Structure formats: structure tokens, C-alpha cells
Amino acid sequence: MAQAAEQAALTTQAIIGDSEFDRDTAVTLREEGVYDAELSAGWTIMRAVNGGYLLALLGRALGQALPHRDPFSISAHYLTTSVPGPAVIRTGTVRTGRTLSTGQASLFQFADDGTEIERIRVLATYGDLDALTGDVRTSAKPPAIPPTAQCVGPGDGPAPIAGGSAITERLDIRLDPATVGWAVGAPSGKGEMRGWFGLADGRDPDPLSLLLTVDALPPTSFELGFRGWTPTVELTAHVRCRPAPGPLRVSLTTRNFAGGFLEEDAEVWDSADRLVAQSRQLARAPRS
Template sequence: MAQATIGNSEFDRDTAVTPREPGVHDAELSSAWTIIHAVNGGYLLAMAGRALGEVLPHSDPFTVTAHYLTASRPGPARIRTEVVRTGRTLSTGQASLTQLDENGAEVERLRVVAGYGDLGALPDDVRTTAKPPAMPPFEECLGARHADDEVGALLGATEIAGRLDVRLDPATAGWARGKPSGNGEMRAWFRLADGRDADPLSLLLAVDALPPTAFEMGISGWVPTVELTAHIRSRPAPGPLRVAITTRNLAGGFLEEDAEVWDSRDRLVAQSRQLARAQLG
């Protein structure tokens, strides 16, 4: 099978939006990107990001903040966008994703505020103390394709698993064997299953595609995102990404997840922080 390319892949088709009228797009939330019955938050963020990219004069997301208001379900959706401000190097917009409930009433699922620019125009100067996560090579990490392993069985248990090739660092996979480390850490290699290389839009998916750190803290069950902010720092080089997520504080039933995404050239290409609700007790 030929490797999918940017613009011609399952991810691109499933995040496509169709203009209905100025500021309004129609979309179809695919069941292929679900966890249990809910649509993955990173997939929703990428779809809203695509709609904003079509109405703003700049093409690349720099900062995207989303509030998840209600759980999305597969099926038709509508995205309303508004251009808030346009500038020479940065433009700001907002988007609202809605669906109809069983009574035909419109329900808002997601609200986004984002800043867009041109990643290719940024200077090359990098001054950082950040380092790529230390983890085994791609081939030595554990994924859904290891069907004879507890980790592979659990990773492959959701619809979204068929769209992704996630290879967990064994040091953060104890939860799948009933032996969570107690540390709020999750590390993995990440790429789309059809071989499509990453781009700024798919980085919005990558920051929310790993199992929640709560699992490795010994907490099971759904961990819904309340708010997520992603910063896209550079266009990623071809090849698998490395994603490292940490949680330092769980209090009052809420935890934060801080994510870093590194490309094959050891560049920090995306960062995010999200607040999520842990199902305790």
C-alpha cells in the first residue's frame, strides 16, 4: 500500500470541512476517531483548526485554546468561525463546533480561540534548555500491533487505534499490565497509521493522542478534557514523532497534562497543557 501524503490521507479526509456560507462550515465527525463513544479531543481540535485556516489570512496555527463543553458524537457537525483580528504576522480567530441533539436542538461541543501565522517565516534562532525524551527506539516500544501483549491489546481496543501507530515506552506502560508506576508520565512514538507525515494541523492531534497519564497513576476510566492549549513551534520534519506527557498535580478530581512533541530532527515542534477530569473512586 502506498504511503499516504499530506493532503491525501485518512486524517485529511476525516477533518475536511465544507463551506456552507461565509463563516459557516459543515463537517462530519468520523466514528474512526472515537474512544469508546466519544470523539477524540485532538481530532476535534484539528478539524476546528482546519476551518480556521480556511478563513484566516495565515495558514499555520501558532496557539490554539479549546474548551470542551459537551462530549461530541460521530455524525454531522457545524463549525462557525469568526475573524477577530488580522495583522501582518499574526491573525486571531475563534470557532464554535455544534451538533444537534436527539430533540433537534443545537448543542455546542467545542469553542476555540486561535492565533495563526506563517511558521516558515520564523527565524532559525533557538535557545532552549528542553531536551528530547529519553526512550527506547521505535522498534522496541509497544504498540497495538503487539496483539499478543497486554499493552497491545489495550491500545487496540478503541476505534482511533486503527488510525494511529502509537508505540509506548515500556517504562510508562505498566498500567496495561496492572502494575502502574504511580508516576504521572506517558511517553511514546507517534505517527499516523497510513504513513502520512506530520504537519502543523496533525500536531493538534498528536498532543492529545496518547493514553492519559492518569492510567499510570493507577486511575482507570475516562479522563475527559476540560480545556486544552497547544502551541505549534515549527513545521515537523518527516518521520515519527516523540511525545512526552507529564502530570505533577492531581487535586479536587482534576489534573493537568503537559505535553511536548519532538520531531525526527530533535526539534521541539509542539507543546500543550490541558486540564482534565479524573474519575476517582
Template sequence: HYLTAPRPGPAVIRVETVREGRTLSTATASLTQTDPDGTEVERLRVLATHTDLSTGPEEVRTTAEMPDIPAYEDCVGMDLAPPEFVRDAPIVHRLAGRLDPDCVGWAVGVPSGRAGTRGWFAFADGRPVDPLALLMVGDALPPSVFDLGLSGWVPTIELTTHVRALPAPGPLRVALTTRNLAGGLLEEDGEVWDSAGRLVAQSRQLARAPRG
């Protein structure tokens, strides 16, 4: 849960173990910062359940379908995004993400109206994506509501991510969709697929709609 907007600078993380089991363990974490007036302010509250993904059954039964995305080299680099987007999201320079050309019409004033974003995720330095990094993958592409012709900040209120498997090497396919924007709020569902064609992460977030 994203409680208040953080500021660049030091932060304190406090972790509390809730339960330790044979295969699952649960913990909470709180990230706080100290304001200029000396007040400690909580920025983030996390509830996480952990397991060892390498020890689970190998059987996979799924009705999910891997998104059809053009080859990595045929997609549009996120570093080519409008300057104002790159300025507001400097993390773009640390990523080698690419977007499906069919999903970037919003960047030139021609959104499709489908409220979807598809593309590839990878790190610019080439390092592999581990389970911890998977937590951010579903929130690393431009918001799907940009495809509705909206622009601006889309602050996350709550984000849930299910890490389902250890990803195979290589860029990850990512598909984001929004089905309902109402009352100034929206949901965004994400799927992350690895190079072996396996669904390795699922996410859902509740966010405020942009005002643009």
C-alpha cells in the first residue's frame, strides 16, 4: 500500500515476521522517512508471503494465453518516449524496455482507446530478472490508460503482485490492461511471461486516474 509520496533521500525499513511455516512464511514491512520538521512519515506498507519457487510441483495447467507481441527488435524503445515522460520517469534510463508499436499511438496523439499496453521488459545493464525484480515488472511500462488519451501522473494506491515461477533468461513479455475507470480510480491488471512461454507473474493495482 502506497500511503504517501516518498522523497529522494534516506529511508528506514522495519520488518516484522508474522508467521513462519514449512513452505510459506509471511512478514510485514514498513518504509518511513523523516520530514524536514522531524516528523517520521510512513510511505509504504507491505504484506508479503514467501516461498521457495524452486521446490514446488512442476505441473502447469493454465487457460491463460501468452500475449502476441512483435519481436523485441521490432518494438519501440522506451527511451524514445516523449521528453516529458522520460523526465518524470528517470528509471527509464535503467531499463531496456520496448513497446508494441500498436500500443504507442498515445505518444503522438492517436490513442487506440483499448486501454492496453504491451511490450518487453529487460534491464539496460543486461542483468537477469530475479523474483524480487519481478515485483516491479508489472508496473514498469507506461500506464494502460494512456491508450485512452489520458496523460499525467497515475499514482498507485495499492499493488498486489503474485510471483508464480522463476523466469527463464531473456526479455519478458508484459501485457497491461484497464477495464474500468470510474470515480477517479482505475484498476490495471498485468501479466508477465518469460522466454520459455511461462506465466511468471501476475499483478493488479488500484490507482488514481490522471487529470490530464
């Protein structure tokens, strides 16, 4: 136990001093399987903590709790709205093997009377991305996005990219002009969003930050004519390989809105034209 606590302290010390993303997703080992965290107000969207940031936070805890360090697949159910402030993450090992390990984790916050409220619960499989073979057989192609100089950033146009959300200050997003009709009151109705993505402080992508990336662009619901917060109900992300340094390209699509809910599929491509992450989420459309 003492050795595990010492290792966790060294890990936390190494994280502090890196990018804001690393500092704000840091976790501190309290006891075996239990980690303390602080949800930063800097990653909020309309006062709610962003789901991708939460996924990365739990992903970091599981990476410390499991014998394997890289997220391969992680599925999250968002149970209640997370808010900035202290949180506790409780992890558990489901199975360990030679090449893969599976764990579960839940994030809790506290009500005014001190009772714990579960915010998000995940089940994840971890492995070693560096051990994957180089055999790739795919029909997938990177999205066609204009150069960044021709794309739309937070300071362009009559409206900020994410509607006055704090998270936009920590992201470097440049949207394809073909997917920003919503910003001028003329949504395309196609349910598409594409753009270049990076962290504002220049931190290069890694498997953990990819968990943020899949849920960081404005939602496709904007191009369907909806405005406002689009809360995630469930999100599953797959990390396919370790990303190369440099900006990412992200493509989001929605094919079916029905009954007040929509799916959103994400593809993330790195600077070497490799598909490094995929995700699908079910989200509730904004209430009018």
C-alpha cells in the first residue's frame, strides 16, 4: 500500500507542471482503488462539466489502477450533471490478462448534506498501444477540411464557437466553414460538424486526450437547427493507436434524430492521416 501511494504521488508530481489538461485531470490516490479529484470550472459548457473531460479524468484513474495503461475501449453512462468542485473516483478491476485488462470506475460528488451522488459510471478495457501490429486494412478516409487559415475560429463570426463556454479558452478549434451555418442563423440541416482540433496551450495529443477530443467540438445538433446544451446520455470511445504530434482532424455526423434523442459518431485523425479514435454517443436534443 505504501509503495502504491508513493508511486501515485510521483505520478501526480510529474503531471503537475505539464499542460492545463494534465493538471486538471490529475487524480490523487487516497487508498487502493479510490482517488480524489477536483473538477475544474475551466472545462464547463453552459455551467456543466464537459463529458469528454470527465471521460479523460476517469480514464487517467483507470490507467493508474489497472496493470495496462492505454485505454482501448471505454463506455460511459452519464447519470447526473457534474459540476465544478471536489469529486471521488472509485475504481475496480474486473479482469486482468496478458494483453488486456478491464476495469470499472464511478465518479461521485457530494450533496449539501454530505451524501454522495454518482455522476458517471464507466466500463473500460486497457492495453498497450505500442504492442499493436502495423497491419491496417481500412476503407476509412480522413475528412476533407480546408486549411486552418480558411476555417472558423472562436474569434470569427457573430457568435463564439461554444456559446460562451469556459472550455473554448482551453481548446484550439477551427471549424470547416461548411458546418457553421448555425452560427449565423442558417443551419444546414445535415447533422455534420468538422474541424481541426488541438489544446490551446500546444500540448500534443495522446491516448488520454483523445477521450476529450471525441466530445469537444460543438454538437451536430446545432446544424440540425437546435441551440443549447446537448447532454450526453451514453458515450463509447475506441482509441485505435497512439496519435502522432500535431493537430487533429475531427468529423462528427448524426444520421437520425428521433424522439428527442440523436446519435453522434466521431472520427479523429492525426497528422499522419491515421484514424486514431472513434466514438458513438447517444445525446438528448436541447429542449426548446
